[in-house]
Amino acid sequence: MENKLVDQINKLRSQVKRLLLFFSNSDIKASNFTIDLPVGFEKEFFALIDKINFLLMEDEENFYGYFLFQMTRELRFDMNSATGVNFKNATYVIYFNPFIFLNLTTKQMQTSMKHEILHILSLHLIRVKKMKEKYSVLAINMAMDMVVNQYLSYLPPDAVTIETVNKEYALSLSHGKPFEYYVEKMQYAIELQEEKEEENQQKEDAIATEFDPNKTHDIWEESNELEDSTMEEFTTSLAMKAKKGEIPSYLNTLLDSLKNRKEELPWDLYLKRLMGTLDSSKKKTITRRNRRQPNRLDLRGELSGHKANILLAIDISGSIDEEEFKKAMTEVLGIINNYGHQITVVECDNEIQRIYPLKTKKDLKERSNSRGGTKFTPVFEYANKNKVDLLIYFTDGKGEEKLEVIPKGYKVLWVISGRGDTLSVKEPYGAIKKLKKVKIKDNVLDHHDVERGGFSMNHHESIL
Template identity: 55%
Template sequence: MESHFDSQVKQLYEKSKEIVNTTDMLKSNRAGEKWEPVWPQDFKRDFFNLVDQVSLSLMQDNDDFYGYFLIQMAREIRVDMSSPTGVNFKGARYVIYFNPIIFLTLTLKQMESVIKHEIFHIISMHLTRAKALKGRYSTLAINMAMDVVVNQFLEYLPPYATTLESVNLHYNLKLKPYETFEYYVEKLQTEFDLQEEDEEGEENDANENEDLKTAYNPEKTHDMWGESDEIEEQTIKEFTEKFINNALKGKIPAYLEDMIAALKNSKGELPWNLYLSRLMGTVESNKKKVITRRSRRQPERLDLRGNLRSHKAEIAVAIDISGSISDEEFKQAIKEVLHIVKNYNHEITIIECDNQVRRAYKVRSIKDIQDRIAVGGGTQFTPVFEYANKKKINLLIYFTDGKGEDKLKVLPRGYKVLWVISGRGDELSLKEPYGIVKKLKKIEVKDVTLEMSDVRSDGYSMNNQAPTI
């Protein structure tokens, strides 16, 4: 028997189709750039009344955090987005948008999930984290990576949702669960590059009316974020914390508690390893021909070869051997470096130095790391830069306790510099570092922290929920 809620949904869906198909009711919505149906007041009233029912259902399902968060958000109707819901930040508050043509095809539980999905993005600070990666990764890779992260914690997803399981199956990957957004975007972009995915992605939306979206498109699903007000990251973080505090009315899942704690404790500064990941994205990368893959655009042409990046990123890793950094610290840091650069065509040179360069050698894996020379003495940074200037390197990573000259006698030429201060060091003695200075501190930047009580026997469940991933 059809419920009253289902009957409302069906009526609103038919009404929304009737409205968007009445072309003479269209008007310019944003300074002539887009067109939006004139939504009658009675439709908007009934539609947002339905959203209120979804919010009430969230609270009854012990998901009251999401319900209270939703109450604070402004609401608007838009049919020019390729997802049932979307969010951005405008006028000092978060706005949630609904495309009724897509949203009203969902069940009640699916409606709850897509609303949770948007709030999850907000708490994860994906709006600002995605902006930082724009231009270095394709829109498709960024969007899919964010959705893979979020959807691992949600049940009752729409059948078209981007999940870890669907991505692994479609691209024949083995992405690990519960990793960071940055981990997934790097893995996906590498696969797209191998398959000759261009920046625009698949052309499955080419003939669609730009002002009317009736189906989900993963490359377009977060376009709404681009309309957010220009605002500093710290300011939007403060607004997000305010929304969170107002939504903390009852018990919340452990994974949300950890996310919220991480957000509040964050100083908005990337640890050295994630900053290195960003730097690698700025290294010049051309393409080379390979015979291991067929051309994706013309797979039947066996004479055409696929593309891989041909530019070899020359990376120098300097290690202060004067006794300021332990072997354990350095080996762990090198593991991080190798993990970050492994998807790039790279060559790494280890430079051992104190007051002079003692040894330099190439490494390809952690097995190539040699025992450090037992030499004690003071530290000078200049010899490393003299050595690096003679080589065609793209990036110098310098591990040190920070104690050395206050001024370089030789300045870096044509490469980026990342200083990593050991856990026992305080600051860099140089007045002008000619690069970024970070602390060597193992910081796991996860979107969540799992406890065993959160994971069911199938390994993909949170709080006795088994997300469809």
């Protein structure tokens, strides 16, 4: 099998070499460029990936093979690394740049795939978000690679390791430290180079043929915008399915960490956090180019400071207590209005029955009488067409198992109330919270149950 694998790799290498000869003699930029691949190239390339994946599944660390088997695969020619990952349409996608990937040995190809999976298990796609406010892209990328590459053998020659970084930057970093430790040390070491690296980002070619640590994780920016808790749950689910038999101790540590992470914020603080995110969020626009990749005309730019559109969906077919409903709406209204966002109420059973704006508690109407069962899809279809920033769905959780449409460009928060226990939708595309039933005491006022509208959601519990 090894000889056949080498022959297949050599054949694919010769094909990309011929492509590179054409590119080297052409001034091709991202704005007017498409790659005309040889007939059958993509099929044969992914047949190679299947064989590499089979080798991983036969390996003693077969966890990686089973994890990779659950991922979607795509080609990507503008990526400055052999492989890359992001999160699209409720799954992890692994990308391959043949111009770089095919220069690796079979062992290095396996290592490159393991490298991406370790980024996922370490939740780097989530942890990097806050880091970008303080540290440079290069410092973050190199720090993350130093963390995951400590566990890997057969690394490509240009891989970022603690040893190569110590040599290049005259540092003395040690093994076994967390991502945050390395990024702080790296930021200090490359501070003088940051401005130059930022300038170099302004010009990007349509294809990439060399490794560049400053751009290796740029495609993470293209992941679907989901709540951290949703991505964590999805990652944990994939990891548990990939766990077959004995696995190395360092993987066990990562998996235990994933299993022990819980969303513990009470309802009101969780919603406030969402509101804060919307308040400082940026709106996509075609009138500006993307700052990070200005030559990519298919990527939209951003405008800041827009007024968010909140869609409050109410399941009128569910078993939601009227008193609980009114109190919950008072709390939601109080939190959202503090941020000045606009609210639209949508009442739905198996189809949308009524839509109206909501500014104050007086605008809240008595719920319509239900005419049918429960379907969530009509609300998501409406949200997709009306530039929504956040959808809050108040329901008892009983409905379809699969949405007929995928949420586009907005965040989703499910609120399970009444006698509901779980959400029927298997892929919710957002966070799920369960309201803990509040007991109403006769003629006794408990100050713990009073907040703003006479109701506190601090006693709610999460089902995530």
